Amino acid sequence: MTKPASAIRRAVLLCSLALPSILYGQQPDRLPVRLFVGYGPGGGTDVVARAVGEELAKIWNRPVIVENRPGANGAIASKAVARAEPDGSTFLVMPPTTLIIDAYLRPTVAVDPTKELTLVSGLAATPLVVVTPASAPYNNLADLIKAARAANGKFTYGWANLGMRVGMEEFAQKTGIKMTPVGYKSAGQSVPAIVSGEIDMLMIDMAPIAQLVKAGKVKALAVSTPERSPMLPNVPTFKEAGIDVQLTGTIALYAPAKMPQNAIKKMQSDVATILKNGELRTRMQGTGMEVITQSPEDFEGYLKQRKKSIDAVIKVGDFKLE
Structure with missing residues (x-):
């Protein structure tokens, strides 16, 4: 291998190793992290996004901004995240059932949460x-x-x-x-x-x-x-x-599908840390919600079972999307 080629390989390796630190705000000049919400202010999803965003901002020492993008049954927000660069600056806070149902009813236009997004963690129930x-x-x-x-x-x-x-x-x-x-x-x-x-x-x-x-x-x-x-x-x-x-009702956090797995793991660790925070738990309970303590894997298993029951309801009811 030539010296220039070897140098390039080393540079690529170093960049990949540095990715998680870049993703999680250890660069002070990075843009704020954005949490997209598919509904307007005031609902449960918005409340959770703001509470979680505040706690993540403390961990990362980096601004976390909630962006409300209501419309199209949440699809405006979910599409924005699905199409975003997987650089750790854009996430989606959304009820998983909304994504499941939209994908069932509009398979050619809706975001497929199993292919275009990555489940990071359940947040609240x-x-x-x-x-x-x-x-x-x-x-x-x-x-x-x-x-x-x-x-x-x-x-x-x-x-x-x-x-x-x-x-x-x-x-x-x-x-x-x-x-x-x-x-x-x-x-x-x-x-x-x-x-x-x-x-x-x-x-x-x-x-x-x-x-x-x-x-x-x-x-x-x-x-x-x-x-x-x-x-x-x-x-x-x-x-x-x-x-x-x-x-x-459950609310979860999603990332763009191509976000590197090591970055996803880091995000899951950070979310698990804040969900153990007694102050956050108390804040959630004050609105009638509980934080989700299931592992991401167990929560994903729950969603698969919930999808089966949702499919059955839609089929029996001849459900139409208004």
């Missing part, structure tokens, strides 16, 4: 809570179901992401009711709609709605998890209401 306007005449889930059946398809519910949409479809299938979906760009937009009575029902994650429940602005009829939520301990579960549906 939240119960979903069924709420109605405070003026609604029903005070429990049985009354709501009875009213929805009597409305012959005119009973409306709001949704702000595809996970919420399919969750409601699963609820409708289990209870044998037909409802009319009303879509919003973000949870922050759907909340005023339920408060004002623009829609009849909303099933939403805990973060944007819990304080309104406590203030009496809306009624909470049930939570979707097997156990009651400490945030709303007086609200019964679906199981207590005799409905065999268990839904947990």
Whole structure:
């Protein structure tokens, strides 16, 4: 091998070894890290992104900026990350179910999370809570179901992401009711709609709605998890209401697909570190969420099982993307 060729090989090797330190902000002149969120401010995904971003910024000593890119059921944000340079400066915070559903419904145009993105880690999980306007005449889930059946398809519910949409479809299938979906760009937009009575029902994650429940602005009829939520301990579960549906909203962190594996591992380590932070856990619990403690591998296994149930719901319901 010639000396110039040998020198080039050594330079390439040194660059590859230096990659993780460059990726994670040890260069003060690097641009800030961006966390893309596919919804507007105020929803659970946005809350998680901002909390996680603040903690990562402390570790990296580098600005972390949340960029809200609402629209197209989160696809604007997911496509931006899928097409970004895998240099450690761009990530996606998104409910995995939204990516799964969009890829199922629009396989030729949606981002395929298994090919165009890399799952870094689960971040947070939240119960979903069924709420109605405070003026609604029903005070429990049985009354709501009875009213929805009597409305012959005119009973409306709001949704702000595809996970919420399919969750409601699963609820409708289990209870044998037909409802009319009303879509919003973000949870922050759907909340005023339920408060004002623009829609009849909303099933939403805990973060944007819990304080309104406590203030009496809306009624909470049930939570979707097997156990009651400490945030709303007086609200019964679906199981207590005799409905065999268990839904947990999850939020995860993704990187562009071609991000080097050693950089992914470093990112996973950093995320695991901040998720163990007691202050962050307390902050999450204050919004009704819990940090996800599963390993990335176990969380990915959970998502594969969840995909099977989502596929079944969509097939049975002849689900259409509005």
